[in-house]
Amino acid sequence: MFKKDQSTKEKSMKATARKYGEVLFVGMPADLGRKVFAGRWKHPSRRLKSSVKRAIAMLRQVSRPRAMVRVLPVLGEHPYCFLNDFRYRVKSLRISRVLNLCHEAVVCAATLGHQFDAVLADDKLCAYDRFVLDRTASAAMEAVMDDLETTLSKRYCGPGQALTIRYSPGYCDWPIQGQHEIFALLPAKEIGVSLSASCLMKPCKTVTAIMGIGESASIRENGIVCMHCQQQGCPHRRCSHRPAYARKRSGDTIGKVQTQIQSIAR
Numbered sequence: 704m705f706k707k708d709q710s711t712k713e714k715s716m717k718a719t720a721r722k723y724g725e726v727l728f729v730g731m732p733a734d735l736g737r738k739v740f741a742g743r744w745k746h747p748s749r750r751l752k753s754s755v756k757r758a759i760a761m762l763r764q765v766s767r768p769r770a771m772v773r774v775l776p777v778l779g780e781h782p783y784c785f786l787n788d789f790r791y792r793v794k795s796l797r798i799s800r801v802l803n804l805c806h807e808a809v810v811c812a813a814t815l816g817h818q819f820d821a822v823l824a825d826d827k828l829c830a831y832d833r834f835v836l837d838r839t840a841s842a843a844m845e846a847v848m849d850d851l852e853t854t855l856s857k858r859y860c861g862p863g864q865a866l867t868i869r870y871s872p873g874y875c876d877w878p879i880q881g882q883h884e885i886f887a888l889l890p891a892k893e894i895g896v897s898l899s900a901s902c903l904m905k906p907c908k909t910v911t912a913i914m915g916i917g918e919s920a921s922i923r924e925n926g927i928v929c930m931h932c933q934q935q936g937c938p939h940r941r942c943s944h945r946p947a948y949a950r951k952r953s954g955d956t957i958g959k960v961q962t963q964i965q966s967i968a969r
């Protein structure tokens with residue numbers, strides 16, 4: 704009986720979250736040190752190591768990672784993805800193409816909190832320590848977003864469903880002004896996050912993102928915008944997969960070259 708009551712309560716909480724948004728508390732990852740060094744500082748000096756150690760201890764003390772999350776229906780059948788109603792659209796044709804494969808989208812904002820901003824602005828910090836603290840906090844923010852993604856997937860994806868990767872305004876062809884739509888849809892003030900007219904977020908370590916919820920198979924096949932893009936040299940490419948037509952074209956070229964070599968050899 705108790706179990707039944709609990710599941711009913713949980714369902715009603717999820718319904719509220721879908722309608723108005725909900726606050727989630729995210730933990731600071733235990734292996735933050737490893738994440739800070741991964742891909743950034745491969746051969747850290749002793750000074751850097753101890754500076755990162757201090758930065759992590761400070762971060763653990765002052766940051767309170769929180770996220771505001773809202774699940775919205777995707778109104779497909781248009782080149783652009785409309786969220787909730789026809790006032791809000793994702794102004795990126797490439798990202799819309801992926802989101803339109805989904806039936807719902809999760810819009811979220813996560814932050815480390817205001818206290819971190821105060822620590823970063825402290826005059827007593829030397830430039831070196833400030834730089835290390837800033838980089839460490841950026842790595843922490845990424846780790847918090849990864850954690851949040853796992854939580855959201857467990858919370859909102861039903862059987863056979865999955866989340867797309869996360870996209871933020873400023874990525875690919877989505878202008879940074881897309882932040883205004885996100886803030887219009889999300890009661891981000893509840894976690895102390897605000898947006899200036901020039902799209903600057905406060906606190907400084909804040910990330911907003913959107914992820915689609917769709918069928919796992921379709922997400923696996925087509926869920927990353929870069930899968931549909933031909934720009935191989937793009938520094939922001941997030942997968943090595945190339946569209947079928949591009950593969951065919953290069954295959955044809957290779958085929959032609961091979962035939963030419965064979966004919967010369969003969």
Ligand code: SF4
Nearest residue numbers: 875929932937939940
């Ligand atoms: S490869 Fe670059 S340009 Fe193409 S979709 Fe990905 S991020 Fe955008």
